[in-house]
Amino acid sequence: MTNLNFNSYLLKKIALDGSSFGTLTANKFEQYQNVSAFDSATIEDLKNLDIEKLLASDDALDAVDENASADQKALAEMVKAFLDVDGVVQAADTDKSGDLDADEALEFLKSAMAFDGDLTNLTMDDLDTVIQSLNIDLNDEIDKAIEESLGLDEEEAIEDTKKNQEIANTNGTSGNVGGNYSSGGNYGSSVNNANQTKTTAETVDELEQKIKDKEGEITKAEEDAQAQIEEQEEAKKTAMEQAGVSEKEYEVYKEQEKKLEDNITAKDKEIDGHNEKISQNEATISSNSNYISSLESQIANNKTALGAVSGDDENASSKKSEIQQKIDNLEAKLQSVQEDNKKLEEENAKEKEAVQTAQTQKQQLETQKQELLSKTLDDSAGFAKGVGSSQAVEQMKQQIAQYDTKIADIRAQKEQTVAGLRSEIQELNVQLQDAKQKEERDGFMKENSFLSGDDVIDLAKQFEGKTQDEMREIMRAKGYQFDNGAWCADFVSFIASQTIGEENLPDWYKNCNRAYCPDIMRNAQANNAFVGAEQAQAGDAVLFDWDGDGNADHIGYVIGVNGDGTVETIEGNTSGNNSGSQVASKKRNSGNILGYVKLS
Numbered sequence: 001m002t003n004l005n006f007n008s009y010l011l012k013k014i015a016l017d018g019s020s021f022g023t024l025t026a027n028k029f030e031q032y033q034n035v036s037a038f039d040s041a042t043i044e045d046l047k048n049l050d051i052e053k054l055l056a057s058d059d060a061l062d063a064v065d066e067n068a069s070a071d072q073k074a075l076a077e078m079v080k081a082f083l084d085v086d087g088v089v090q091a092a093d094t095d096k097s098g099d100l101d102a103d104e105a106l107e108f109l110k111s112a113m114a115f116d117g118d119l120t121n122l123t124m125d126d127l128d129t130v131i132q133s134l135n136i137d138l139n140d141e142i143d144k145a146i147e148e149s150l151g152l153d154e155e156e157a158i159e160d161t162k163k164n165q166e167i168a169n170t171n172g173t174s175g176n177v178g179g180n181y182s183s184g185g186n187y188g189s190s191v192n193n194a195n196q197t198k199t200t201a202e203t204v205d206e207l208e209q210k211i212k213d214k215e216g217e218i219t220k221a222e223e224d225a226q227a228q229i230e231e232q233e234e235a236k237k238t239a240m241e242q243a244g245v246s247e248k249e250y251e252v253y254k255e256q257e258k259k260l261e262d263n264i265t266a267k268d269k270e271i272d273g274h275n276e277k278i279s280q281n282e283a284t285i286s287s288n289s290n291y292i293s294s295l296e297s298q299i300a301n302n303k304t305a306l307g308a309v310s311g312d313d314e315n316a317s318s319k320k321s322e323i324q325q326k327i328d329n330l331e332a333k334l335q336s337v338q339e340d341n342k343k344l345e346e347e348n349a350k351e352k353e354a355v356q357t358a359q360t361q362k363q364q365l366e367t368q369k370q371e372l373l374s375k376t377l378d379d380s381a382g383f384a385k386g387v388g389s390s391q392a393v394e395q396m397k398q399q400i401a402q403y404d405t406k407i408a409d410i411r412a413q414k415e416q417t418v419a420g421l422r423s424e425i426q427e428l429n430v431q432l433q434d435a436k437q438k439e440e441r442d443g444f445m446k447e448n449s450f451l452s453g454d455d456v457i458d459l460a461k462q463f464e465g466k467t468q469d470e471m472r473e474i475m476r477a478k479g480y481q482f483d484n485g486a487w488c489a490d491f492v493s494f495i496a497s498q499t500i501g502e503e504n505l506p507d508w509y510k511n512c513n514r515a516y517c518p519d520i521m522r523n524a525q526a527n528n529a530f531v532g533a534e535q536a537q538a539g540d541a542v543l544f545d546w547d548g549d550g551n552a553d554h555i556g557y558v559i560g561v562n563g564d565g566t567v568e569t570i571e572g573n574t575s576g577n578n579s580g581s582q583v584a585s586k587k588r589n590s591g592n593i594l595g596y597v598k599l600s
């Protein structure tokens with residue numbers, strides 16, 4: 001394997017066939033056969049890198065021994081390029097000092113390992129997925145970077161890149177994160193999201209300001225269009241006078257034209273009003289649809305919980321009744337929101353019909369305006385006087401009529417611009433409505449979810465004794481992530497989503513790498529969700545450190561903390577009565593416990 005000779009992560013990516021960020025065409029790729037990347041790297045491989053030197057040096061190869069293998073050099077090159085990406089630096093800089101140190105970089109790379117479901121190796125897919133999950137857009141740099149680093153002709157480089165980006169967009173992206181939740185969440189939606197989430201008030205204020213800014217852009221587009229129309233009208237007046245139309249004839253024409261113009265402007269405002277109403281309704285429909293998905297998910301979770309309640313005693317009967325009531329509440333809310341959407345869709349159908357009618361009427365007014373101009377020129381005593389050729393007269397008419405054509409084009413361009421801005425406002429309004437209703441919706445969902453600590457444990461115990469193979473089949477059938485090598489965190493996430501409910505889980509947990517114990521620990525610590533034994537309760541997660549290095553190696557659920565310092569747990573990917581990895585209850589010594597995580 002030969003060394004990477006590109007200086008940016010982007011160029012290393014686009015030179016690798018199958019990259020999510022585009023590929024070089026076959027003939028270009030043949031010119032750069034020395035471009036390659038490591039196949040995979042273990043934690044030991046990463047620890048063997050001098051990351052401190054790697055971060056400080058301009059050349060990645062300064063951080064490896066001169067006798068290092070090609071794989072080691074390729075790893076150093078790619079890691080250096082990856083850690084140089086601004087968005088990666090910001091995400092990995094957990095203490096927010098502004099500078100990335102070696103410990104932060106190593107922890108971030110270890111966190112990235114879990115993104116393809118294999119926690120033992122770092123791969124190119126892991127790095128690619130991290131870049132995508134952080135919403136880092138590298139494509140703006142492609143043309144410049146190719147030109148500078150490959151020495152390609154600028155036009156040739158841009159053309160090749162655009163062609164290949166189109167291919168990549170057509171074929172879809174690679175490196176998707178391992179399974180989707182049945183409730184709609186995804187693993188790895190961001191990495192090391194240690195920042196506290198913004199308050200609802202902050203979010204609402206920001207969104208309202210963005211909408212206000214977009215509305216200001218609409219006003220400016222309309223004002224600019226009107227100024228251009230007035231310029232064309234003035235130019236048309238001059239052209240008509242030069243063609244022989246008298247001042248009196250023009251005044252009569254202008255009076256009649258103004259009435260038509262006023263009617264056209266009124267139709268524009270009518271159409272804008274209908275379109276704005278449609279946009280508002282569609283924003284509400286979309287926001288409601290988000291809520292409907294959440295309600296459907298919670299109903300499914302509660303039904304799963306209801307089916308997990310065993311026994312026919314009074315306690316079981318009471319629990320079943322309680323869960324069924326929550327299901328009834330959720331289904332009633334679901335029906336109400338669905339009915340709201342149906343009414344809005346019916347209203348929008350009428351609004352769209354009104355838009356079509358108004359557009360037809362506007363087109364008729366535009367035609368009348370053209371006919372008025374033609375009649376005015378034909379009836380004018382002085383128009384084209386002295387022009388002998390009828391063909392020349394017709395050309396003069398067409399030239400004057402071009403001003404009205406330009407005015408119509410200006411209006412059409414304005415409408416297109418305004419429509420685009422309205423679409424952006426609609427998207428912002430969806431976010432705004434979700435933000436405004438978040439507290440109310442979250443409260444309702446929490447009230448009607450199946451989320452007590454005892455309930456979490458009850459469901460987890462339903463799977464006690466299930467082997468790795470059995471849990472893989474159960475969890476994947478429900479659409480959940482299952483890593484064959486280390487599925488303890490997957491089991492915790494599965495139970496949490498099925499009982500607490502995806503909507504009720506804290507944002508820091510939903511947005512961290514839920515398949516990787518160290519990432520769960522870091523994010524819990526950063527969000528005041530990491531507690532000691534004195535605060536631990538049944539249903540909390542518990543993190544273990546087997547080798548004493550301070551990093552979380554395993555996770556399960558707390559059943560109870562005993563007076564002698566031992567802890568009763570139920571865990572996935574552990575030993576039990578059967579041979580092999582399974583779900584089992586354990587009594588653990590507190591010496592291996594790092595702490596407890598509040599998930600509700």
